[in-house]
Amino acid sequence: MRDTLPSPLPPSLAALLDAERERPALSDAAQQRILTRLEATVNWPPPRRGWLTALGTFAGGLLVGAALCGVLLSGRLGARQPKLLVLDSPPPPPPVVVVVHAAAPPTLVQPPAAESLAHRPGARAERSQRNPPALPDHEHDTELARERALIETARTALARKQTDVVELLFRHAQQFPQGRLSEERESLLVQALLQSGRVAEARSRGERFRAHWPNSLLLPVINAALQAIP
Amino acid sequence: MTDSPADPQTQVVNSESVPPALPPRTHLAPNFRALFLEHGSYVASSLRRLGVRENDVEDVTHDVFLAVYRHLDDYDPQRPIKPWLFGFAAKIALGHRRRKSYTHEVIAADIEAVDPAPAADEEVAKSQSRSLVLAALRAVAEERRPVFVMHDIDAISMPDITTALRIPLNTGYSRLRLARAEFAAAVQRLRVRSGPHA
Numbered sequence: 001m002r003d004t005l006p007s008p009l010p011p012s013l014a015a016l017l018d019a020e021r022e023r024p025a026l027s028d029a030a031q032q033r034i035l036t037r038l039e040a041t042v043n044w045p046p047p048r049r050g051w052l053t054a055l056g057t058f059a060g061g062l063l064v065g066a067a068l069c070g071v072l073l074s075g076r077l078g079a080r081q082p083k084l085l086v087l088d089s090p091p092p093p094p095p096v097v098v099v100v101h102a103a104a105p106p107t108l109v110q111p112p113a114a115e116s117l118a119h120r121p122g123a124r125a126e127r128s129q130r131n132p133p134a135l136p137d138h139e140h141d142t143e144l145a146r147e148r149a150l151i152e153t154a155r156t157a158l159a160r161k162q163t164d165v166v167e168l169l170f171r172h173a174q175q176f177p178q179g180r181l182s183e184e185r186e187s188l189l190v191q192a193l194l195q196s197g198r199v200a201e202a203r204s205r206g207e208r209f210r211a212h213w214p215n216s217l218l219l220p221v222i223n224a225a226l227q228a229i230p
Numbered sequence: 231m232t233d234s235p236a237d238p239q240t241q242v243v244n245s246e247s248v249p250p251a252l253p254p255r256t257h258l259a260p261n262f263r264a265l266f267l268e269h270g271s272y273v274a275s276s277l278r279r280l281g282v283r284e285n286d287v288e289d290v291t292h293d294v295f296l297a298v299y300r301h302l303d304d305y306d307p308q309r310p311i312k313p314w315l316f317g318f319a320a321k322i323a324l325g326h327r328r329r330k331s332y333t334h335e336v337i338a339a340d341i342e343a344v345d346p347a348p349a350a351d352e353e354v355a356k357s358q359s360r361s362l363v364l365a366a367l368r369a370v371a372e373e374r375r376p377v378f379v380m381h382d383i384d385a386i387s388m389p390d391i392t393t394a395l396r397i398p399l400n401t402g403y404s405r406l407r408l409a410r411a412e413f414a415a416a417v418q419r420l421r422v423r424s425g426p427h428a
Contacts, residue, residue, distance in 0.1 A: 006406050009382060013414060016366075017383050019359035020279070025271035026291075034292050035266060041296060217263055 028221050029159055035217040036184055147172065147181045154188055158195065165192035187218040191225050199229055262302060265311075266295055272312060272384075273319050279379045280323035281368050290326050294318050313386055313394035320376040320395075327372075362420055369416030370409045377402055378409035 009017070026034075154168040169189045172179065179185065186209050193202035206226045210219065274291045282290045297318045305314060370378055376395060380386040381402075392402040 006381075006403060006410070009410070010414070013410075013417065016359050016363050016417065019356040020363040020383055022356060023275050023278070023360055026274045030274075030288055031267070031270055034270065034288055034295070035263070037292050038266070038295055038299070041292075220267055 028224060029155070032187065032218060032221045033155075039217055143176070144180055147176050147179050150175070151181050151184050151188070154185075154192070158188055158192055161195060163196065166196060166198075183213055183216060183218060186212075187216075187222055190222050194225055194229065202226065203229075262295075262299055265298070265302075269311065269315055270295070273315055276316055276319045276379065276384075277323050278364060279367055279383065280320060280375060281327050282323050286326065290322060293326075294322050297322060309393075310386070310390055312384060313380065313390045316376065316380055316384070316386075317394045324372060362417060362424075365420050366413050366416035369419075370412045374405040374409035374412070377405040378413060381406050382410070 008014070150168065150172045154165050154172065157165045157168060166189065169185050169192060172181075172185050176182070186205060190202050190205045190209060193199075193205060203226060206222050209216070209222055213219065270291060273294050274287050277287050277290050277294070278284065294315070298315065301318075305311070367375060367379070377391055380391045380394075381388060388399060388402050388406070392399050395402070397405075
């Protein structure tokens with residue numbers, strides 16, 4: 001094997017690769033964005049029953065296809081029949097992916113119990129039994145989309161060091177006191193308060209964040225931001 | 231194609247059999263969070279070196295860690311983590327590049343976002359060097375690039391590389407030699423194209 005060992009790189013190439021090795025790490029903001037997405041993604045509901053779903057889809061497709069063929073044929077033959085599709089059974093509903101933010105507590109103004117339900121196995125099932133959703137799924141999705149839009153606006157404003165970030169986040173808190181992105185909001189709020197020089201408030205918010213979400217993905221970002229205070 | 235690395239320790243799963251949704255874990259496991267926080271930057275840098283463009287790095291890093299999450303139980307803690315992670319990154323970057331129909335070579339200015347803040351000359355030089363490296367890496371054949379990146383940039387030993395990529399040791403060394411030649415030629419070509427300051 002000794003004859004296959006590579007020789008050292010020429011110095012000019014080695015210097016280039018040294019520079020590449022010193023590439024800056026992912027920014028805190030980028031890490032936070034990826035973590036948020038990861039958390040949202042891995043909390044997807046489990047896949048539906050495989051073969052049953054496939055069978056249902058196939059049967060629904062057959063019914064729709066047969067109905068369409070019937071309509072086309074009747075139209076071609078000139079039959080004056082009302083063009084009404086009648087299906088014996090409706091096709092299976094399309095899969096609905098609802099991103100559930102398991103770590104979101106009920107509120108921030110009224111701190112929940114010290115132990116976060118979301119971090120215990122089976123927490124989601126327990127919570128859904130205790131607090132059944134008052135809104136239909138599609139309204140939850142719309143609300144989540146509105147929440148997300150506001151949070152993303154605030155995140156962008158924070159990255160651009162705009163001065164209205166804190167206001168945007170407070171607006172989120174007012175509009176969505178039970179919001180599923182409360183954790184993200186509070187994380188951004190700590191950073192926004194620091195950015196605007198409101199250090200004491202940021203510290204206080206940071207402490208509350210730690211108490212509410214002791215296992216949060218966003219905690220390292222908050223810790224880093226607070227530790228960077230001179 | 232599977233999104234798991236070609237690792238003997240890893241169960242090979244056909245992508246068609248992988249469900250779109252993930253196992254019903256209620257929250258990210260603490261070890262997974264720690265893994266991301268410690269190695270997220272390494273994966274992101276590896277993806278850039280493997281030809282993923284700056285604008286897509288976050289998305290693809292997310293995809294890599296999703297794949298890692300699915301196979302977290304397959305990881306053998308006795309083995310080095312970086313080659314294992316790199317295996318995921320290499321496979322997912324390859325799929326990503328093919329979907330995006332990437333060309334083999336782009337001009338250096340496309341590679342790295344320019345830092346708008348004024349930087350010292352040394353930093354500018356390093357930034358240019360990094361851009362040159364990424365541009366030259368795109369001229370290295372896809373099958374040889376992971377070996378080159380892991381060996382000559384990440385300083386991972388060849389046995390670990392060949393284990394992670396599931397290739398014979400001699401093939402690893404052979405790929406490294408060829409990759410170095412391709413890389414050196416690309417650097418020379420890009421320097422000539424960019425002028426004497428590159």
